[in-house]
Amino acid sequence: MFIAKSILPALALPALALAGLALPAFADPLPSWNDGAAKTAIIDFVESVTDPASEQFVPEADRIATFDNDGTLWAEQPLYFQGLYALDVLKAKAETDPSILDSDALKAAAAGDVDGVMAGGMEGLLSVLNVSHSGMTVEDFQDDAAAWVSTATHPTKGMTYADMTYQPMLELLGYLRDEGFSTYIVSGGGVHFIRAISEDAYGIPPQQVVGTEGNTKYEELDGKPVLMKHGGVSFIDDKDGKPVGIDRHIGKRPIFVAGNSDGDFAMLEYAFAGEGPHFGLIVHHTDADREFAYDRDSHVGALDRGLDEAAARGWLLVDMKNDWARVWSGGQ
Amino acid sequence: MFIAKSILPALALPALALAGLALPAFADPLPSWNDGAAKTAIIDFVESVTDPASEQFVPEADRIATFDNDGTLWAEQPLYFQGLYALDVLKAKAETDPSILDSDALKAAAAGDVDGVMAGGMEGLLSVLNVSHSGMTVEDFQDDAAAWVSTATHPTKGMTYADMTYQPMLELLGYLRDEGFSTYIVSGGGVHFIRAISEDAYGIPPQQVVGTEGNTKYEELDGKPVLMKHGGVSFIDDKDGKPVGIDRHIGKRPIFVAGNSDGDFAMLEYAFAGEGPHFGLIVHHTDADREFAYDRDSHVGALDRGLDEAAARGWLLVDMKNDWARVWSGGQ
Numbered sequence: 001m002f003i004a005k006s007i008l009p010a011l012a013l014p015a016l017a018l019a020g021l022a023l024p025a026f027a028d029p030l031p032s033w034n035d036g037a038a039k040t041a042i043i044d045f046v047e048s049v050t051d052p053a054s055e056q057f058v059p060e061a062d063r064i065a066t067f068d069n070d071g072t073l074w075a076e077q078p079l080y081f082q083g084l085y086a087l088d089v090l091k092a093k094a095e096t097d098p099s100i101l102d103s104d105a106l107k108a109a110a111a112g113d114v115d116g117v118m119a120g121g122m123e124g125l126l127s128v129l130n131v132s133h134s135g136m137t138v139e140d141f142q143d144d145a146a147a148w149v150s151t152a153t154h155p156t157k158g159m160t161y162a163d164m165t166y167q168p169m170l171e172l173l174g175y176l177r178d179e180g181f182s183t184y185i186v187s188g189g190g191v192h193f194i195r196a197i198s199e200d201a202y203g204i205p206p207q208q209v210v211g212t213e214g215n216t217k218y219e220e221l222d223g224k225p226v227l228m229k230h231g232g233v234s235f236i237d238d239k240d241g242k243p244v245g246i247d248r249h250i251g252k253r254p255i256f257v258a259g260n261s262d263g264d265f266a267m268l269e270y271a272f273a274g275e276g277p278h279f280g281l282i283v284h285h286t287d288a289d290r291e292f293a294y295d296r297d298s299h300v301g302a303l304d305r306g307l308d309e310a311a312a313r314g315w316l317l318v319d320m321k322n323d324w325a326r327v328w329s330g331g332q
Numbered sequence: 333m334f335i336a337k338s339i340l341p342a343l344a345l346p347a348l349a350l351a352g353l354a355l356p357a358f359a360d361p362l363p364s365w366n367d368g369a370a371k372t373a374i375i376d377f378v379e380s381v382t383d384p385a386s387e388q389f390v391p392e393a394d395r396i397a398t399f400d401n402d403g404t405l406w407a408e409q410p411l412y413f414q415g416l417y418a419l420d421v422l423k424a425k426a427e428t429d430p431s432i433l434d435s436d437a438l439k440a441a442a443a444g445d446v447d448g449v450m451a452g453g454m455e456g457l458l459s460v461l462n463v464s465h466s467g468m469t470v471e472d473f474q475d476d477a478a479a480w481v482s483t484a485t486h487p488t489k490g491m492t493y494a495d496m497t498y499q500p501m502l503e504l505l506g507y508l509r510d511e512g513f514s515t516y517i518v519s520g521g522g523v524h525f526i527r528a529i530s531e532d533a534y535g536i537p538p539q540q541v542v543g544t545e546g547n548t549k550y551e552e553l554d555g556k557p558v559l560m561k562h563g564g565v566s567f568i569d570d571k572d573g574k575p576v577g578i579d580r581h582i583g584k585r586p587i588f589v590a591g592n593s594d595g596d597f598a599m600l601e602y603a604f605a606g607e608g609p610h611f612g613l614i615v616h617h618t619d620a621d622r623e624f625a626y627d628r629d630s631h632v633g634a635l636d637r638g639l640d641e642a643a644a645r646g647w648l649l650v651d652m653k654n655d656w657a658r659v660w661s662g663g664q
Contacts, residue, residue, distance in 0.1 A: 061537065138579060182539075191580065191583075195583050205393065205583075206582065206583025206584055207539075207581065207583055207584070209583065213580055216576050216579060216580075217572070217576070218573075218575045218576055218602065224605055225575075225598070225601055225602055225605045226605075227575060227576065227579050234566075234567070235566070235567075240549070240550040241550075243550045243557075243559060244548050244549070244550055244559065247470060247548060247559050248523065248545055248548075249539065249581060250538065250539045251523075251527050251537075251538025251539055251541065252538055252539070266550055266557075269557055270550065270557055273556055273557045273558075
């Protein structure tokens with residue numbers, strides 16, 4: 001069951017390939033990242049923690065990577081895509097029963113008026129989510145959301161939402177997994193909404209999605225026990241809630257964290273307060289042509305403190321315009 | 333990279349063994365289970381869902397197994413071991429500051445009087461947990477609990493708590509994992525307490541432990557960001573809460589469920605309402621000599637409805653006295 005060393009040079013690569021085994025990573029693991037400091041920093045870190053001879057070596061079980069979703073793995077303008085989905089659901093619901101539109105925010109939502117919804121602040125948006133995301137089973141909700149993501153189109157880009165994940169980040173997720181990392185989503189978005197896309201879009205199974213949690217109850221429906229989504233929120237996985245969510249669901253401090261807004265500040269800080277090596281990355285939205293350009297004053301995904309402190313804290317600022325050769329996973 | 337079929341009979345087993353590969357499972361995967369209907373039912377189920385040629389075949393990603401902890405993986409008499417731990421912690425705390433004992437339940441707890449604590453019902457026990465399980469970081473709590481489990485001894489059995497896990501259930505967990513299942517704990521106990529033992533005792537990593545969750549906050553302590561345990565409970569992972577906890581943390585319906593009390597009824601029912609094959613198992617405490625004998629009227633781990641309905645629902649009742657050749661993992 002072994003090959004003599006003398007015949008390895010001639011046989012090893014084709015034989016391994018025929019056996020379906022992975023070839024050594026001569027290929028660029030991050031082809032959509034331009035060569036430069038950002039790409040080099042990522043690869044250097046991964047190589048140092050995966051090399052058993054390195055002082056920075058981390059065993060596979062502790063190679064935990066956590067990624068924010070909105071603005072980090074896919075776009076989030078002009079509104080979190082879950083919010084845009086909620087508008088569409090609300091509009092359909094109101095056609096059957098107009099009486100559900102009992103506030104200005106709900107009326108604006110059913111009319112597709114994003115600015116009108118946001119005029120009511122986060123409270124307005126939450127009321128839209130409450131009405132649109134309740135009264136169905138978890139399974140039905142996820143099926144409906146999954147269909148919407150792959151068929152509905154973005155108001156200004158015209159692409160399906162499924163096509164608006166970031167190709168460089170998909171490559172980063174795959175690269176980390178190839179190197180023995182477990183990749184998690186840790187998002188302020190709703191856990192059920194994210195799970196509707198996470199496996200297909202990111203290769204991340206449902207048990208590796210941490211998100212905001214609505215009130216779910218175990219009930220009987222048509223004689224069958226089901227999990228029903230009700231209004232209200234039982235856990236907010238954002239800002240200081242992200243380390244709490246990581247503890248509840250993973251129970252280990254991540255060593256690789258990627259985010260894009262001040263909602264990810266605590267998650268980055270928490271990872272960097274741990275012992276051993278760690279890596280932090282912030283996607284900076286600098287590309288008004290291909291994507292969107294925004295940071296300190298954005299109504300979604302505001303990046304202010306993180307922009308001020310990234311350098312001093314050793315967090316990598318990824319300049320989307322200059323560091324990414326390609327933005328979208330689809331639509332090429 | 334292949335061996336001609338003609339030489340397989342002579343070479344295959346020693347060659348595979350030398351190569352460090354798993355041998356075919358000629359060995360009994362459940363040596364501490366007596367031969368009989370229970371053991372046969374478990375093995376038949378596992379073989380049917382792991383055989384690609386079987387109509388019952390389930391892909392590895394969906395082989396989710398969930399286990400209750402107290403009374404299913406280790407003992408729970410005369411009180412949940414987490415409760416006994418809380419009594420010891422409270423006693424130590426009260427020696428420094430007697431003023432914390434401001435209720436009858438807390439006074440009884442500090443005196444080690446289990447009956448006195450339980451006289452106050454679950455409310456009394458919760459107040460003991462509140463005072464004993466707050467005011468420290470998650471990491472400090474888990475370190476302390478882990479040390480207690482492997483050094484403190486049980487009031488009547490005299491064994492360490494670490495020795496009071498059930499050998500047949502450890503074998504079952506290992507067997508399922510060998511057959512491509514992901515094994516989870518889904519317990520009414522506190523998630524941090526269970527994680528203090530889950531990896532060492534059961535081979536279950538922290539991200540596969542679902543439990544009751546206390547209020548945890550991200551705070552600064554001595555200039556370092558930490559997760560602090562506070563009083564109060566934010567999620568109760570018991571009874572109808574178990575399917576909710578499974579959805580939050582796993583996002584898939586389990587196909588193998590093991591429990592021992594009516595606290596596990598909803599988890600069993602939920603699994604059996606899913607499509608495809610599923611297996612349910614209830615450990616029935618019938619062994620007054622080696623362990624404890626209790627069911628319908630027990631103050632912990634009461635099994636009443638489950639005992640009545642197990643047969644009709646197709647759940648396997650494991651008779652500890654007759655089905656298990658050995659009970660404890662330690663102390664042999």
